Amino acid sequence: MLTMPAAALANKKRMILGVTGASGMIFARKTLQMLEADARVGKIHLVISGAGLKVLREELELDLTKSAEVAAALAGRPARKTEYLLDSDIGASIASGSYPVSGMIVIPCSTGSLAQIAHGISQTLIERAADVCLKEKRPVILAVRDTPLSRVHLRNMLAAQEAGAEIFPMTPAFYHRPKTIDDLVTQFCCRVLAHLGLEQKKQFQWQGEKRRP
Numbered sequence: 001m002l003t004m005p006a007a008a009l010a011n012k013k014r015m016i017l018g019v020t021g022a023s024g025m026i027f028a029r030k031t032l033q034m035l036e037a038d039a040r041v042g043k044i045h046l047v048i049s050g051a052g053l054k055v056l057r058e059e060l061e062l063d064l065t066k067s068a069e070v071a072a073a074l075a076g077r078p079a080r081k082t083e084y085l086l087d088s089d090i091g092a093s094i095a096s097g098s099y100p101v102s103g104m105i106v107i108p109c110s111t112g113s114l115a116q117i118a119h120g121i122s123q124t125l126i127e128r129a130a131d132v133c134l135k136e137k138r139p140v141i142l143a144v145r146d147t148p149l150s151r152v153h154l155r156n157m158l159a160a161q162e163a164g165a166e167i168f169p170m171t172p173a174f175y176h177r178p179k180t181i182d183d184l185v186t187q188f189c190c191r192v193l194a195h196l197g198l199e200q201k202k203q204f205q206w207q208g209e210k211r212r213p
């Protein structure tokens with residue numbers, strides 16, 4: 001939990017990290033680790049959908065039975081800046097536009113959550129927080145994952161993008177020549193964070209074909 005003095009926090013970003021029930025939980029873990037390690041970030045509000053918890057158990061084999069330990073379990077290390085909120089907690093701070101945040105990342109974003117967010121249906125905290133960010137013109141990144149994509153998914157992506165969200169399909173790049181899955185995931189997360197003004201030193205920058213070291 002957060003121990004930082006209020007004055008110090010005032011200059012730092014508050015971020016919302018939504019984790020929904022699509023495959024790719026390794027990306028959620030890396031995003032949380034990078035936000036935790038980033039000195040520009042003061043607080044992270046972590047919300048995981050019911051299906052998200054299920055997929056987390058499946059892919060990362062996490063024990064998520066104790067709410068107080070979920071953030072650290074996902075980060076794989078202490079997560080002192082992170083507040084874990086239940087997806088049913090519709091009265092949480094981030095459900096209101098009066099509570100300032102710098103942006104929201106939904107990673108991974110299921111096609112179900114995409115549909116809800118694209119159409120402003122705010123039944124869960126993740127959906128409501130995204131709805132609030134959109135109405136307040138705050139950045140929302142949806143790292144949508146499924147394959148293949150139906151026409152419904154494609155229409156919903158367009159609707160969400162028109163409403164102000166940024167569609168960031170979970171399609172990692174290979175031109176930086178990743179040696180490990182961690183390289184692959186890290187570079188994708190670097191791109192996501194850069195879109196929220198959190199450029200990372202370890203982000204690969206293409207310098208042109210002939211300038212490769």
Ligand SMILES: Cc1cc2nc3c(=O)[nH]c(=O)nc-3n(C[C@H](O)[C@H](O)[C@H](O)COP(=O)(O)O)c2cc1C
Nearest residue numbers: 020021022023049051052055110111112113145146
């Ligand atoms: C192991 C597992 C993997 C899944 N992978 C995906 C996926 O990649 N993309 C997707 O849209 N839904 C996927 N689903 C289905 C969603 O979890 C399901 O539609 C759920 O209702 C989404 O709810 P949420 O958006 O509230 O998390 C998966 C489900 C399970 C159990």
